[in-house]
Every structure is written in C-alpha cells, then in structure tokens.
Amino acid sequence: MGYAIEARCLTKKFGDLTAVDSVSLSVREGEIFGLLGPNGAGKTTLISMLVTMRKPTSGSATVAGFDVVKNPGDVRRSIGIVFQDPSLDEELTASENLELHAAMYGIPGQQREARIKEVAKMVELSGRLSDQVKTFSGGMRRRLEIARGLMHFPKVLFLDEPTLGLDPQTRAHIWDYVRKLREKNGITVVLTTHYLDEADLVCDRIAIIDQGKIVAQGKPAELKGKLSADRVTIHCRFPARLKRAVWGQDGILKADVAGGRLELRVSDAGRKMPAIVSIANKAKVAIRSLEIRKASLDDVFLHYTGRSMRDEPASAKDSLRIRRRAWGRGR
Amino acid sequence: MKTENHELVAAYFIWKREIIRFLRSKSRIAGSLGMPLFFLAIFGMGLEGALRSSSLGGSYLDFITPGILAMVLMTASVFSGAIVIMDRQFGFLKETLVAPVRRSSIVIGKSLGGATTAVFQGLLILFFAAILGAGVHPSSWLMLLLLMFLISASFVSFGIAVASVMEDMHGFQLVMNFFIMPLFFLSGALFPLSSAPEPIRIASYLDPLTYAVEALRHLAIGKSSMGFGLCLAVIAAFFLLSTSAAIHLFERIES
Ligand SMILES: Nc1ncnc2c1ncn2[C@@H]1O[C@H](COP(=O)(O)OP(=O)(O)OP(=O)(O)O)[C@@H](O)[C@H]1O
Ligand SMILES: [Mg+2]
Numbered sequence: 265m266g267y268a269i270e271a272r273c274l275t276k277k278f279g280d281l282t283a284v285d286s287v288s289l290s291v292r293e294g295e296i297f298g299l300l301g302p303n304g305a306g307k308t309t310l311i312s313m314l315v316t317m318r319k320p321t322s323g324s325a326t327v328a329g330f331d332v333v334k335n336p337g338d339v340r341r342s343i344g345i346v347f348q349d350p351s352l353d354e355e356l357t358a359s360e361n362l363e364l365h366a367a368m369y370g371i372p373g374q375q376r377e378a379r380i381k382e383v384a385k386m387v388e389l390s391g392r393l394s395d396q397v398k399t400f401s402g403g404m405r406r407r408l409e410i411a412r413g414l415m416h417f418p419k420v421l422f423l424d425e426p427t428l429g430l431d432p433q434t435r436a437h438i439w440d441y442v443r444k445l446r447e448k449n450g451i452t453v454v455l456t457t458h459y460l461d462e463a464d465l466v467c468d469r470i471a472i473i474d475q476g477k478i479v480a481q482g483k484p485a486e487l488k489g490k491l492s493a494d495r496v497t498i499h500c501r502f503p504a505r506l507k508r509a510v511w512g513q514d515g516i517l518k519a520d521v522a523g524g525r526l527e528l529r530v531s532d533a534g535r536k537m538p539a540i541v542s543i544a545n546k547a548k549v550a551i552r553s554l555e556i557r558k559a560s561l562d563d564v565f566l567h568y569t570g571r572s573m574r575d576e577p578a579s580a581k582d583s584l585r586i587r588r589r590a591w592g593r594g595r
Numbered sequence: 596m597k598t599e600n601h602e603l604v605a606a607y608f609i610w611k612r613e614i615i616r617f618l619r620s621k622s623r624i625a626g627s628l629g630m631p632l633f634f635l636a637i638f639g640m641g642l643e644g645a646l647r648s649s650s651l652g653g654s655y656l657d658f659i660t661p662g663i664l665a666m667v668l669m670t671a672s673v674f675s676g677a678i679v680i681m682d683r684q685f686g687f688l689k690e691t692l693v694a695p696v697r698r699s700s701i702v703i704g705k706s707l708g709g710a711t712t713a714v715f716q717g718l719l720i721l722f723f724a725a726i727l728g729a730g731v732h733p734s735s736w737l738m739l740l741l742l743m744f745l746i747s748a749s750f751v752s753f754g755i756a757v758a759s760v761m762e763d764m765h766g767f768q769l770v771m772n773f774f775i776m777p778l779f780f781l782s783g784a785l786f787p788l789s790s791a792p793e794p795i796r797i798a799s800y801l802d803p804l805t806y807a808v809e810a811l812r813h814l815a816i817g818k819s820s821m822g823f824g825l826c827l828a829v830i831a832a833f834f835l836l837s838t839s840a841a842i843h844l845f846e847r848i849e850s
Contacts, residue, residue: 340695353682365694368605
C-alpha cells in the first residue's frame with residue numbers, strides 16, 4: 265500500500281523557537297493517524313505545513329503524492345481540513361458556507377447542490393441547511409466544518425482537535441463519522457486530540473509529539489505493550505513488608521507504598537501474579553484485594569513526555585476559549 | 596481553460612458572499628449613510644444662503660452632492676476591504692487562504708463585491724440628495740455608474756491592502772482616521788479648490804479623491820474645475836496601484 269503522507273525532517277522555526285523539530289513520519293493510505301502531544305507541542309504547526317498554510321523552515325513532505333512546497337495547489341485539491349479554531353462564516357447559512365467552499369474547490373455547478381445535500385446528510389444537518397451558522401451550537405458547527413472538509417472528495421482529511429470542548433455524546437458521534445469515512449471511502453485521516461482514550465479507540469497508529477519532536481510512534485497496542493508496565497494495586501495488611509519481599513523479583517519495575525496498599529509497576533502482570541501471591545503467602549502478608557490495570561495511552565504519554573494528559577488544565581481552558589469565541593461572534 | 600473558469604466561479608462566489616453579508620447587516624447601511632446624510636442636510640441646506648453669491652455657479656447643495664457621493668463611496672469601500680481583518684479574527688480567512696484558488700481571484704471577488712455594495716449606497720445618497728433638492732441630472736447614468744464602480748473598487752482594494760498587514764481592527768481604525776478624514780477634507784468635496792490657499796491646493800492635487808470628486812461633478816452636475824480626461828487617468832492609475840498592492844499584500848499573508 266502507498267503512503268498518503270511522507271514527511272522528512274520537517275522543521276518550523278518561529279524566530280528562536282523551534283515549534284516543529286525535524287519530524288519524519290509516514291502515514292499509509294486509508295489509515296487513521298493520531299498526533300498526540302501536550303499544549304504547544306507543535307501539532308497544529310506540523311499540520312499547517314502539511315496543508316501548505318505555512319512553509320517549512322527546512323525538510324520536505326509529500327501529501328497525496330504531491331510535494332507541499334513545490335505543488336501546493338495539487339495538495340490543496342487533495343485534502344480536507346478542519347482547523348483547530350472555528351473557521352465558518354457565521355453570517356452565512358450552512359448551505360451558503362458549503363456552496364462557497366464547493367465553488368472555491370472547483371466542484372462543477374450542476375453537482376454543487378447534490379453534494380451539499382449529501383454531506384449535510386452525512387453529518388445530520390440536512391434540516392438546518394438554510395439557517396445562519398450563528399444560530400448553531402458548538403457541536404453543529406464542528407459537524408458542518410467536517411462536512412465542508414469532505415465536500416470536494418479529499419483523499420486525506422486533517423482534523424485538528426475536532427472534538428475539543430464538545431460533550432461526550434457529540435464526541436462519540438464525530439468519531440463515528442470518522443470511522444465510517446475510512447470504511448466507506450478509504451479516506452486517510454490525520455487527527456489531533458486531547459482525549460487519549462478516544463484516540464486509542466479510533467486511531468490505527470499514533471505519534472506522540474513533545475516540544476516539536478516525535479518521541480514515539482506506532483500502533484496504540486504496540487506502544488502500550490512496549491511500556492510493558494501494567495499497574496498492580498495490592499490492598500493488604502503490611503504493604504511495606506510485601507514491598508521488601510517482592511522488590512528485586514523479575515519483572516517488578518517499580519514499587520511504592522501508599523496508604524494501606526502497594527502500588528507496583530509490573531511487566532506482563534497477568535503472568536507474574538501467581539508468583540507475587542505466593543511470595544506474599546511466604547511473607548505472611550494477607551492480601552485483601554488485588555487489581556491489575558493494563559497500560560493505557562495515558563501511561564504511554566506519561567512515559568514519553570513526563571506529563572500526564574489528565575493533569576493538564578488546558579482542556580477546560582480551551583473549551584472555555586472556544587465557548588467565549590462563539591459568544592463573542594454571536595452577534 | 597478549466598482552471599480559468601474555476602477562478603472566475605470562485606471570484607463570483609466571493610462577490611456573492613459580500614453581497615449577502617451586506618444585505619444581512621442593515622445596521623451597516625444605516626451607519627455608513629448617517630454621517631453623509633447629516634453633511635448633506637446641514638451643509639447643503641445650512642450654508643446654502645451664505646454661499647449663494649459665491650463663485651460656485653450653482654447652489655451649494657448641487658456643489659457638495661458629488662463630494663458627499665465620493666465620501667460615501669470611499670468610506671463604504673474602505674470598510675468592506677476591512678472585512679479581511681474581521682475574517683482573520685473570526686477564522687474564516689483560513690478557509691479562503693488554503694483553498695486551491697489564486698489569491699488574486701479572491702481579492703478581485705472581494706473588490707467587486709465591496710464596490711457593488713458601495714455603489715448601491717452611493718445611489719441611495721444621490722436619491723436623498725435629490726429629495727433635498729439637489730439638481731442631479733447626469734448626462735449618462737451608465738457612465739456615472741461605471742465611474743462610481745471604478746472609484747469604489749479602487750478604495751476596496753486600498754482597504755484590503757491595509758487590512759492585509761493589520762493584526763486587528765484597532766490598528767485599522769487608526770490608519771483609517773489618519774487617511775479617510777484628510778483625504779475627504781482635502782478633496783474639494785466641500786469647497787471649490789480654486790478659492791483655497793496654495794498649500795491646501797497643492798496637497799489636494801496629491802489626493803486621489805480630489806479627482807474622483809471632480810469626475811463625479813463632471814458627470815453628475817455637469818460642472819467641474821478639472822479636465823475629465825485627467826481625472827479619469829488619475830483614477831485609473833490609482834485603481835491599478837491599489838489593486839496590485841492589495842493582491843501583493845494579500846498573497847503574502849501567512850506564508
Ligand atoms: N505564528 C506563530 N508565531 C510564533 N510562535 C508560534 C506561532 N504559532 C505557534 N507558535 C508556537 O509554536 C509552538 C507550537 O504551537 P502549536 O500551535 O503547533 O502547538 P499545538 O501542539 O497545536 O498546541 P495545542 O494543543 O495547544 O493546540 C508553541 O510554542 C507556539 O507558541
Ligand atoms: Mg493545536
């Protein structure tokens with residue numbers, strides 16, 4: 265299978281700041297590829313170079329087979345974009361927004377009407393086509409932007425935080441569209457999101473980007489497997505004694521006592537548990553309960569960036585920002 | 596040949612967007628016509644008696660009507676050029692910037708759209724002037740309309756050019772206050788240049804609006820203190836200059 269995107273040593277500098285630092289990545293055709301990273305990691309900047317909005321400081325990339333610097337026109341015709349920040353004309357109706365897009369992307373006049381209806385149906389906005397966008401909710405706007413990005417049958421769809429600030433139901437809905445798109449039309453999707461569990465469900469492969477560099481890349485399962493550190497929590501009488509007993513055993517990577525429990529990081533915990541239980545018995549520590557949690561993308565994220573996505577207050581702030589923007593423009 | 600067609604269609608829909616937005620913002624129409632109407636009523640009526648005996652060769656209202664028309668065309672046009680800043684702030688600009696169309700097509704669509712709405716407002720002010728008693732009897736409405744369109748398109752482009760390098764509305768407002776007001780007062784819209792002191796007259800020859808006002812006078816009331824050909828040549832030059840500046844600066848946005 266061919267590659268929809270190939271980037272080689274892509275770099276973008278803003279003055280002294282290197283926002284994207286020599287990023288190389290390949291995305292296969294028909295793949296859903298997730299870019300994950302903390303705020304300011306360079307995700308949007310990386311995407312803006314791939315969609316020909318910004319010129320790379322150095323390095324090169326092809327999208328849908330076209331060079332982003334030498335052939336921006338062909339790249340633009342082959343891609344659909346949903347920007348991180350809102351980009352609809354709120355004074356226009358939904359259908360006027362779609363019509364303008366169709367015209368700018370060279371969809372012939374006699375097909376425009378039908379295509380508008382088609383994409384509106386896809387995102388369940390058929391009944392609202394003739395309403396001004398300023399009367400739309402955040403979720404409806406996002407869906408309209410996705411519909412707009414799909415108007416011209418793109419081969420690659422870029423979604424920069426398509427679900428930021430939306431409620432869980434709407435988010436699930438949007439990911440549903442994304443999966444269907446890939447199944448039905450074989451579209452390649454590149455997305456960024458702050459919701460790691462959703463990325464885990466939706467993406468075939470992900471790249472974790474931190475301070476402009478890709479620090480890990482692969483299938484979510486592979487990345488989690490590589491960490492090989494499941495969390496084991498043991499509630500017991502003498503956690504400190506148990507800690508001394510198990511410490512140094514094969515596969516025990518980390519052991520901490522917290523309250524009445526022992527927190528372990530264990531590689532391949534399922535297999536190690538019998539051994540751990542028998543050690544506890546020998547040490548005469550009665551285990552009250554025992555819990556194994558498989559590594560999540562959060563753990564992967566923490567491992568590679570030293571930060572937890574959950575700790576970031578940013579998502580609340582971002583949704584506030586989006587809501588405020590929507591408000592300010594509601595007039 | 597397919598791409599040419601595509602660029603034209605894109606420009607047409609950009610034009611259409613300007614028209615739709617204009618028709619949906621009644622407050623914008625009211626806002627842009629308020630001041631000129633005030634000028635017409637107060638100056639036109641109020642100074643009528645005082646200036647009747649002067650060298651105008653007609654009523655003062657007749658004299659300032661083309662001047663106020665030029666003012667309406669200029670302010671309405673420059674502000675539709677400013678839409679670029681609003682589009683940037685509200686995010687829509689990105690959608691147009693990554694579309695596979697030439698930036699020049701977008702500028703041309705915007706400029707024609709803004710000019711259309713400005714000409715419409717110009718016609719409204721002519722209508723009000725006629726109600727107040729101004730003698731507007733153009734020898735050729737078609738010529739007058741074309742001239743109004745050319746003047747407007749020049750100033751929309753001027754607005755786009757300024758807006759392309761401005762971050763927000765405040766900077767734009769500042770620039771505009773330092774441009775629009777002086778351009779208007781120096782243009783001879785309110786007083787005959789022949790009776791103005793030397794320095795002012797020289798400055799007004801550097802003001803493109805002066806030529807717009809004189810050309811409009813020529814076509815609308817049949818009296819002008821400058822050759823029509825010269826005026827037209829200067830306006831055409833200003834049009835070419837501002838349009839190329841708009842295209843050049845708009846192309847440079849975010850790349
Ligand atoms: N136009 C610009 N000028 C200067 N610096 C910029 C510009 N755009 C982005 N940056 C900087 O580049 C870095 C990467 O920003 P970017 O928007 O790509 O991050 P991100 O990963 O998309 O973050 P977020 O999750 O908040 O969207 C940040 O430090 C940001 O401040
Ligand atoms: Mg971003």
